Amino acid sequence: MVKTINQIEEEITDEFSLFDSWEDKYEYIIDMGKKLLPLEQVYKKEENKIKGCQSTVWMVSEFKEGRVIYRAESDAVIVKGLVSMLIRVLSGQTPDAIINAQLGFIDAIGMKQHLAQTRSNGLLSMIKQMKMDAGVYKAQQQMN
Amino acid sequence: MQAVAENIGFDVMAVRKQFPVLTRMVKGKPLVYFDNAATAQKPQAVxxxxxxxxxxxxxxxxxxxxxxxxxxxxxxxxxxxxxxxxxxxxxxxxxxxxxxxxxxxxxxxxxxxxxxxxxxxxxxxxxxxxxxxxxxxxxxxxxxxxxxxxxxxxxxxxxxxxxxxxxxxxxxxxxxxxxxxxxxxxxxxxxxxxxxxxxxxxxxxxxxxxxxxxxxxxxxxxxxxxxxxxxxxxxxxxxxxxxxxxxxxxxxxxxxxxxxxxxxxxxxxxxxxxxxxxxxxxxxxxxxxxxxxxxxxxxxxSVGKIAALNYENDLLQYATNQLEQIDGLRIVGKAKHKVSVASFVIEGVHPQDIGILLDNQGVAVRTGHHCTQPLMHRLGLPGTIRASFAMYNTKEEIDVLIAALTKAIKLLR
Missing domain, CATH: 3.40.640.10 (Type I PLP-dependent aspartate aminotransferase-like (Major domain))
Incomplete structure (x- = not known):
């Protein structure tokens, strides 16, 4: 049984509730970033780039048995950690669930500032792109 | 430091008192504002x-x-x-x-x-x-x-x-x-x-x-x-x-x-x-x-541009010396004549990651291409970390930056 988006978001929020310093939180995010499976070089091309002002995120997705699988990487490790959490939450879910995901965990774990306009780190664009891909797969599914 | 003692007539604490924002806290720490090249803070008179x-x-x-x-x-x-x-x-x-x-x-x-x-x-x-x-x-x-x-x-x-x-x-x-x-x-x-x-x-x-x-x-x-x-x-x-x-x-x-x-x-x-x-x-x-x-x-x-400039030059010199002590850090821009801007990169670390971790320690710097993409391209860099100093900054603040950087690098490596 695949866990729902809400269940995974709750899991992450619980994990972060153990940390009481910003250092511990970021250490965990950095660790997740380092553990994120690298994207093969062939996928690191312009069309897969989600451009932010400072760091670059590459993302690819595929549709398998009614579920969207995402893979991504970034050149900055904190962004990579944040990306890794987004993948953990959204990859393997149905297009509908992805499109409707609120992703409240980002705020709950105290990382809302990374969605702010000034950060320009591509995280907001990443979420938008993930939902757009899900929308495309949903449309394709309906046409078949 | 002797160099500061030579800045006769320049009293940085008196200058600081005129800038209300310098007393505020960021993320529970006293603000260290090193983004002066982006915009300077405002004195009470303004x-x-x-x-x-x-x-x-x-x-x-x-x-x-x-x-x-x-x-x-x-x-x-x-x-x-x-x-x-x-x-x-x-x-x-x-x-x-x-x-x-x-x-x-x-x-x-x-x-x-x-x-x-x-x-x-x-x-x-x-x-x-x-x-x-x-x-x-x-x-x-x-x-x-x-x-x-x-x-x-x-x-x-x-x-x-x-x-x-x-x-x-x-x-x-x-x-x-x-x-x-x-x-x-x-x-x-x-x-x-x-x-x-x-x-x-x-x-x-x-x-x-x-x-x-x-x-x-x-x-x-x-x-x-x-x-x-x-x-x-x-x-x-x-x-x-x-x-x-x-x-x-x-x-x-x-x-x-x-x-x-x-x-x-x-x-x-x-x-x-x-x-x-x-x-x-x-x-x-x-x-x-x-x-x-x-x-x-x-x-x-009222402060005097020459006095402020001498003081800022001392700050830049001090910051450059301190930064160069950090393993893997490289100063970008080594011109003979410089205003008080210290741009640098750290081996194996993305500037943005440093910027985020410095902010969590109350230190405001700029990271990125600084709206000079052709220059960054020329230097073969995606961007730099930039600490830019104003006349109200102090050596103690530079020490805070160095400690915060050391901590950030430790977390990232």
Whole structure:
């Protein structure tokens, strides 16, 4: 049984509730970033780039048995950690669930500032792109 | 440190007391503000001037005959006089108020540029320009058929002057050059550039965005044709700034924008332009911020630019020495003459990651390309971490930066 988006978001929020310093939180995010499976070089091309002002995120997705699988990487490790959490939450879910995901965990774990306009780190664009891909797969599914 | 003790007459604690924001906390830690090249903080005198203007004198200027209009006009025009003396301009009419450097450069591009440039003419800029001194010239080049030439930058972050001399010819109509680089701090030899450009009959625009707050500016000594200033980088309010231009050039230039204030007579057959500087100040200007800009210049004058510059140079020297102790850290921009900007990269670490972790420790720096993408491309970097210092910063704050950096690197490696 695949866990729902809400269940995974709750899991992450619980994990972060153990940390009481910003250092511990970021250490965990950095660790997740380092553990994120690298994207093969062939996928690191312009069309897969989600451009932010400072760091670059590459993302690819595929549709398998009614579920969207995402893979991504970034050149900055904190962004990579944040990306890794987004993948953990959204990859393997149905297009509908992805499109409707609120992703409240980002705020709950105290990382809302990374969605702010000034950060320009591509995280907001990443979420938008993930939902757009899900929308495309949903449309394709309906046409078949 | 002995060097600071030599700064007789400069009392950094007295200066700090004038900046209310410096007492605030960020993420539970005392703010260390090292993003001064982006914008400087404001002293109480500037905040009071803004407040007083709206509380007591607010009116539209140059029009009404009532007392408030007279007071507001006098305050606005007083800033013009203060700026004139601040940069030693020959005449007050040569001080045009704009929104800042970006608008000042665009004003020259769209008025002087559009009337004086034709196909085949050349504009020289440099490889360390801010986007605001690149893009307006690209737009004008496209409109007029003029060609953009670029002075290359050395690995150390200095202009390749010998190449400048080969680019310069009678085809050169304009040289637009940054006085001090926002990304690296390099102070360019603008005086030498101006002499050489004038010898070929070209006019020179100097982008003073970074230099005005640090260096003594004398436009007559420089003999530049245009000089652009942003108030907010000189401890003044945002949204106001200056274009200085030589009268003979300004007189010959068409207006930038049409509207109220900039006209003498309007009829549907023919409209005549107002005299300088009003020809270039269409519409109701940013009165309050311009009025308060005077308080910022008065503040700088009260401290003394030379004393502040000596102190800032000490800070830069100290910061550079301390930063170089960090394993894997490399200073980017090692020009002989620099304003107080320390740009650096750290091996194996993305600048953005450092920026995020410094912010969590109350330290504000800028990370990224600093709106100088061609320069970053030249240096082969995605961006740098930039700590830029103002006269209110201290060595103790630099120590906080070093400790915060050490912690950030430990977390990231």
């Amino acid at each position: 905040i009071d001037a803004l407040d007083n203007y709206y509380k007591l004198h607010n009116a539209n200027i140059h029009r009404g005959i009532h007392s408030l209009a007279e007071e507001a006009t006098a305050a606005y025009e007083a800033t013009r006089d203060t700026v004139q003396h601040f940069i030693n301009a020959p005449q007050r009419e040569e001080i045009i108020f704009t929104r800042g450097v970006t608008e000042s450069i665009n004003l020259v591009a769209y008025t002087w540029g559009r009337t004086n440039l034709k196909a085949g003419d050349e504009i020289i800029i440099s490889g360390m320009e801010h986007h605001s001194n690149i893009v307006p010239w690209q737009l004008i080049a496209e409109m007029t058929g003029a060609v953009l030439k670029v002075i290359p930058v050395t690995e150390n972050g200095e202009l390749e002057m010998e190449v400048f001399y080969t680019l310069l010819s009678t085809k050169t109509k304009l040289v637009a050059i940054v006085h001090a680089s926002n990304s690296l701090g390099t102070i360019n030899p603008v005086k030498e550039i101006i002499v050489a450009a004038h010898a070929k009959g070209a006019v020179v625009l100097v982008d003073g965005a970074q230099s005005t707050v640090h260096l003594d500016i004398d436009v007559q000594d420089l003999d530049c044709d245009f000089f652009a200033i942003s108030s907010h980088k000189v401890y003044g309010p945002t949204g106001t700034g200056v274009l200085y231009g030589k009268t003979v050039l300004l007189e010959a230039m068409p207006p930038f924008m049409g509207g109220g204030e900039m006209i003498k007579d309007v009829s549907f057959e023919k409209t005549t332009w107002n005299d300088l500087p009003y020809k270039f100040e269409a519409g109701t200007p940013n009165i309050a911020d311009t009025v308060a800009f005077k308080a910022a210049i008065d503040f700088v004058n």
